[in-house]
Amino acid sequence: MLQQGIYYPKELSWLSFNERVLQEAADKKNPIVERIRFLGIFSSNMDEFYRVRVAEVKRQIYLCMDKGDEDGAELTMALMEQIQHKVVSMTDDFDRIYKDVVARLARYNVFLITKDQLDDYQRDWLRDYFKNKILRHIAPILLDSKVDLLSRLNDSATYLYVAIYRNERISKFATIEIPTTAMSRFVVIPPQKSRKKKHIILLDDIIRQFIEDIFRGFVKFDHIEAYSFKMTRDSEYSINDEIDESYVEKMSESMKQRLIAEPVRVIHDVEMPEEMLKNLKRRLKITSLDTLIAGGAYRNFKDFIGFPNVGRDYLENTPLPAINSSQFASFDTVFDAIGHSDILLYYPYHRFLHFTEFVRQAAFDPSVKHIRMNIYRVADKSRIINSLIDAVDNGKTVTVVVELRARFDEEANIEWSKKMTDAGIRVVLGSPSFKIHSKLCVVSREENGELINYAHFGTGNFNEKTAKIYTDFSLFTRNQELAQEAISVFELIQLPYRRPKFQHLQVSPLNARTKIQLLMRQEIQNYNEGLPAMITLKVNNLVDKELIDDLYRVSQAGVKVRAIVRGMCSLVPAIKGLSENISIISIVDRFLEHPRVMIFESAGQKKVFISSADWMTRNMDNRIEVGCPVFDEVLKQRIIDIMELQFRDTLKARVIDKDQINRYVKRGNRKKLRSQEEIYAYLKRLE
Known part of the structure; x- marks a missing residue:
């Protein structure tokens, strides 16, 4: 379609x-x-x-x-x-x-049970657990005409909609938030007899089992029924233009809009009676444009990301221990290592500790004078920010660009900006006009009376947590031309009315689009001259129509295009006369594929870039993004090898076609190959 x-x-x-x-x-x-x-x-x-x-x-x-x-x-x-x-x-x-999945889990003696499956021992144990551990976190909202339910709900939470019956009719409605922020949603019931069998029950079911204990003595009832529901709000907000307010204050005020934004989806237990559902819809002001979905008893499954493995080790993936980079390990300091040669890491296969160590050593190295970094998302307990604070204590100048509008991380970034400002860090609060999405860090170090810059260019955030599950490239370089251009990006953020020239870097919104288009046109010219020509891409999203049209023109000229697109893809491959030379796959596996890579054949002299930017209009025109060329021939080949392994995946790769029905790549007579495992083995062999 x-x-x-x-x-x-x-x-x-x-x-x-x-x-x-x-x-x-x-x-x-x-x-x-x-x-x-x-x-x-x-x-x-x-x-x-x-x-x-x-x-x-x-x-x-x-x-x-x-x-x-x-x-x-x-x-x-x-x-x-x-x-x-x-x-x-x-x-x-x-x-x-x-x-x-629940049925198959039971085959391994792990039982995910409901309140209706409890035996007497389990029910007695849970009654004590409810009174001593859960009840303190329960605060029902009794609903009447004065209560605006819509303004009370948190769209990251799961709720029970409660009907209190008196004289065979509903006398009151109430809501109860499942307290997953205070405790785990999964409760493991201690075994009474067989220790082989493990029983897990959700908080939702425990509360429903003992729900009458919550209301007894406060309201009169004959019986009480409760069914789960979850609401999702519009995440958009606007920033007011009051001149006398700081950017932080504006962002804080704008965040409140999200808390009262209209719902766009309500999902509910399919068993919820019609009378309750009608009442819920009325209170949430559901319109015909909102999505109302009936499903199973449990809503808000996102907590299942943290589902515990209480059984044997083989019930989850075998861990792949992060690889220690021999390039860093062979030198006393990170600066000696980077000075010897450029270093490329690929998380989570490599240890993110190498980057945190880069910042930690910079924080106390007497030769370091200035640290610059931009932050989009960081971990809840960020060692990186702690190191930056240590750097200030050691008398260094530290400049940190914080993007306050990192979606769903706005509040955390506001708090980090306040903490860093209080510590003496020079905090630059992004730009009201452009989101700052680049992944830059530059350390300026005095060496032999000269200031030498060490730069980091990445495809992912400086986040210790996501670096364990997102695949991303990290390039460390002492190349002074690249490092100086990285510093120019920081100057652009702070002084946007200036327009520095970038010879090497692709910088949105200044030149990224035009540089990419120039590289594509060059491939067409090379093809027409009988020279090697091909484009290989990897992005999270490919939806910018102008760039898609450019790729169509590349295809029509006869140049082959291969792409790996994890998420949205508006380009339609294999249309005769338009995109017949374009093939696209998508890989979903244990790690989230997150890098952005561009490889241009360039008449046999391959040009390789890593970037923070997806091929979306917002990334090209409305954000500060940085794409960086990889000059080191060994590292270029490493990226090419990794990409080739992914194009050879026969287990986790799906074909993106005109219907996007997600058929797997046909293996034919090729051997089975799972690219993420092969990449790990490949990188391990290099160390």
Whole structure:
């Protein structure tokens, strides 16, 4: 199904991506606990999809209506209907897979049970657990005409909608938040007899089992019923233009808008009685443009990302111990190592400790004078920021650019900016005009009376937590031209009215698009002259129509294009006369594929770039992004080798075609190859 014939709708393409995640949950070759965790990833992804993508479609419908654009409104509403139809289908698949996973888990003597499956011993044990551990965190909201339920709900939480019955009719409604921020959602019941059998029950079921104890003595009732539901809000917010407010204050105020934003999705237990559902819809002001989904008893599966393995080790993936870089290990200091040669790391295969050590050593090295870094998302307990504070204590100048508008990390970044400012760090609060999404760090060091810059260019955030599950490249270099251009990026952020020239770096929004287009045109010229020509890409999302049109022209000229696209892909491959020379795959496996890579054949002299930017309009035109060339021939070949392993994947690679139905790459007579495992083995051999 194509929009305007040659562009696949990005929202439907995103759903196809999440369907690939669901395929991993369904894959019986994956360890059973990992399958459950993929259900959690799927659920978390769907939350963000509704907060961002569906909310945007809903706003577009209202905008078209306000402008009197009936055709535009009709097209957008048709897209919304397609989204809702696809989501209902995926929800059915999700519930089916969940039931299968629970049944298979029992084969390994791990039982995920409900309140209706409790025996007397378990019920007695849970009664004490409820009174002593859970009840203190329960604060019901009794609903009446004065209570605005919509403003009380947190869209990251799961709730029970409660009906209190008196004289055979509902006398009151209430809501109860499942207290997952205070305790684990999964409770392991100690065994009474056989220690082989492990029983896990969700907080939701424990609360439902003892729900009458919550209300007894406060309201009169004959019996009480409770069913789960979850609401997802529009994540968009606006920043006011009051001149006398600081940027932090504006962001803090804008964040409050998200707390009261309209719902775009409500999912509920399919067993919820019609009377309760009607009341819930009325209180949440559900409209025809909002998605109402009935599903199983448990809503908000994102907690299942942390599902505990209480059984044997083989019920989850065998750990792949992070590799220690011999290039760093062979020298006394990180600066000696980088000075000897450029170093390329690939997380999570390599230890992220190498980057934190880069910052830690810079923090106390007497020769270091200035540390510059930009922060988009960091870990909750960031060793990096602690090192930056240590650097200030050691008398160094530290400049940190903090992007306050990193979606869903805004509040955390506001707090980090305050903490760093209090510590004496020079904090630059991004730019109201452009999000700062680059992954830069520059350490300036005095050597033999000269200031030498050491630069880091990356594809992922400086986040110790996500570096264990996201694949990302990290390039460390002492190349002074690249490092000086990185410093110019920091100057651009602080003084946006200046326009520095960048010879090597692709910097959005200044030159990234034009540099990429120039490289594509050069491949066409090389092909026409009979020289080697090909383009190889890896991005998270490929939806910018201008760049897609450029790729179509490359294909029409006869140049082969290969791409790995993890998420949204609006380009439609294999259309005769348009994109027949373009092939695209997507890989979903144990690690989240996150790097952005560009390889241009360049008449046999390959040009390789790593970048922070996806091929989306926002990344090219509305953000500060940085793409960096890799000059070291050994490191260039390493990236090429890694990409080739991914294109040879016969187990986790799916074909992106005109229908995006996620068929697996055909293995034929090739051997089985799981690229993430092969990449780990390849990198391990190099050390």
